[in-house]
Amino acid sequence: MIEVNDIHKSFGDTQVLKGISTTFKKGKTNLIIGQSGSGKTVFLKCLLGLFSPEQGSISYDGRDYSNLSGDERRDLRQEMGMVFQGSALFDSMTVEGNVRFPLDMFTKKSKSEKQDRVDFVLKRVNLTEAYDRFPSEISGGMQKRVAIARAIVMNPKYLFCDEPNSGLDPKTATLIDNLIQEITEEYDITTVINTHDMNSVMEIGEKIIFLKDGIKEWEGTKHEIFKTDNEAVTSFVYSSELFEKVRQMYVEERN
Template sequence: MIEVKDLHKSFGDVEVLKGITTTFDKGKTNLIIGQSGSGKTVFLKCLLGLFNYEQGSICYDGKVFTDLTEDAKRNLRSEIGMVFQGSALFDSMTIAENVMFPLRMFTKQSKTEMQDRVDFVLKRVNLDDAHNKMPSEASGGMQKRVAIARAIVNKPKYLFCDEPNSGLDPKTSIVIDNLIKEITEEYQITTVINSHDMNSVMEIGEKIVFLKDGFKEWEGSKDTIFRTDNEAVTNFVYSSNLFKKVRQMYLEERQ
């Protein structure tokens, strides 16, 4: 579990995060959503320890990040997996070498142990025969699955995903959503996803935090978001006619 209390972050005179308090539960897919400029990317980077903040706290399973020693912070970072928006694979490395990279950085495993682990996670994301391919030989969906394999190779407690469906077609996006959800539940990871994809929200949004102008405007689940009367949420989520119809059907079924 990750607990956030009264988080404030500014750049110069501009306050970007304005007292956010929330929790992200273990074994669940937790989504951060909001319009451009809402603060969701800055929030994610604070959670990752990439940005310092002026006020508040972020607590990882009882450990307050700012109270940790540098060694303890390094240990915590070794427990974090990250799926970047553009996959961020190393072009000069094979897929297997990309996946092995965190093991080389954070562990003292033997080469055989690392190879066994790489074999396991590539199989888990249905890329059994992709070891020797280069990233340039892989489709966008394959690259994203490689990124997920790399993110979980070190058995993380926390998984962060920045727009994991960016640039993917709708069918592949569903595959990636389901894979992230399955892995989250299977390994009981605390997963936090920064997303603008409303299909993801409706498919896997077990906990949704909606930011607006640096504030936490609303939080709930994919079920309660159908019932909310919060105008900012409904304007954002149901901006398309499709989602308006889906919401109306949902409400009519429960009358």
């Protein structure tokens, strides 16, 4: 579980985060949504430890990041997996090499132990046929699955995803959403997803944080977001034509 308490973050005279507090629970898909400039990316980078808030605290299963030593912070970062927006795969490495990279960099496992772990995660994301391919030789959806496999190869406690569906067609995006949710539940990971994709909200939004101008404007579930009368939220989510259609279906079913 990640507990965020009243964090503030500024760059020069610009205050980006203005006192955000929330909790991200284990085994749940937690989504951060909001318009461009709302503070989503800065918030995610604070959660990753890349930015340090000037005020407030972030705790990971009771460990306050600001109170950790350098070694303790390094150990904590090794408990984090990250799926980047553009997958961020190494072009010169095969799929297998990309997934093994964190094990080579951060563990002292034997060659056979590393191979067993690589085999396990590639099987989990259904990519056993792609070991020797390079990123340029596989589809965007497959690249995302490689990125997910690499993110979980260290068996993380915390999984962060930055726009995991960016550039994917709707069908593939849904497959990626479902894969992330399945992995979150199976391994009881605390997963936080930064997204603007309302399809993701409808598919896997077990908890949703809506940011506006650096403030937590609203939080709730994918079911509660249909009912909110918060104008900032409704203006944002109903701008999606598909979301509006699904909302109407939801209302009709309830009636």
